[in-house]
Amino acid sequence: AQSVTQPDIHITVSEGASLELRCNYSYGATPYLFWYVQSPGQGLQLLLKYFSGDTLVQGIKGFEAEFKRSQSSFNLRKPSVHWSDAAEYFCAVGRYSGGYNKLIFGAGTRLAVHP
Amino acid sequence: GAGVSQSPRYKVAKRGQDVALRCDPISGHVSLFWYQQALGQGPEFLTYFQNEAQLDKSGLPSDRFFAERPEGSVSTLKIQRTQQEDSAVYLCASTIAGEETQYFGPGTRLLVL
Numbered sequence: 001a002q003s004v005t006q007p008d009i010h011i012t013v014s015e016g017a018s019l020e021l022r023c024n025y026s027y028g029a030t031p032y033l034f035w036y037v038q039s040p041g042q043g044l045q046l047l048l049k050y051f052s053g054d055t056l057v058q059g060i061k062g063f064e065a066e067f068k069r070s071q072s073s074f075n076l077r078k079p080s081v082h083w084s085d086a087a088e089y090f091c092a093v094g095r096y097s098g099g100y101n102k103l104i105f106g107a108g109t110r111l112a113v114h115p
Numbered sequence: 116g117a118g119v120s121q122s123p124r125y126k127v128a129k130r131g132q133d134v135a136l137r138c139d140p141i142s143g144h145v146s147l148f149w150y151q152q153a154l155g156q157g158p159e160f161l162t163y164f165q166n167e168a169q170l171d172k173s174g175l176p177s178d179r180f181f182a183e184r185p186e187g188s189v190s191t192l193k194i195q196r197t198q199q200e201d202s203a204v205y206l207c208a209s210t211i212a213g214e215e216t217q218y219f220g221p222g223t224r225l226l227v228l
Contacts, residue, residue, distance in 0.1 A: 042221055045219075046218075049215070049216060051215065094215055098171070100165070100170070100171075102163065103148075107155070107157050108156070109134030
């Protein structure tokens, strides 16, 4: 069965430091992969997505992610974190069937940013 | 509209009450999804509509959960005889046909006492 694992439940970084959030997936075919961010009381905002092609994808707010098929990973990175990046981050894989994508989410990583 | 809207944003229900949660998708979006997000967890798929047709309801946890989208736009998720385990944030998402990216609403936070 398809699944997504985010090994880090909570991460704390200092403002200006680099960030990497890990995501591993289990999926039988080429996956559609997504990173979403959720701020308190808000819905999910799409940061970036990977469907095919270049394995390094750029997203909004200075985020990027790299798809590594051999490691079944899609880690999210940012070179310099801002205080406003504090939020919960969700990795998801799209299970495509019957003309639509059913998203399967990881449990999320909560990011705290120290000034 | 500018985005997916959901109402109410917060709902407190006594155990055993029925509740109805509303989702207004982005105008023109034919696909609509409902997800349930328990505290500390990622969202989990509940059901999927294409226009007014409910094509997938495999994620609905029990027959107390019912969703409809009669005119292919606004959708309502109804929970009958609510239980404490139904407490969660219910998220709605919409997308255009053939588009992989789902656009999420702010969610309805349901608390069952």
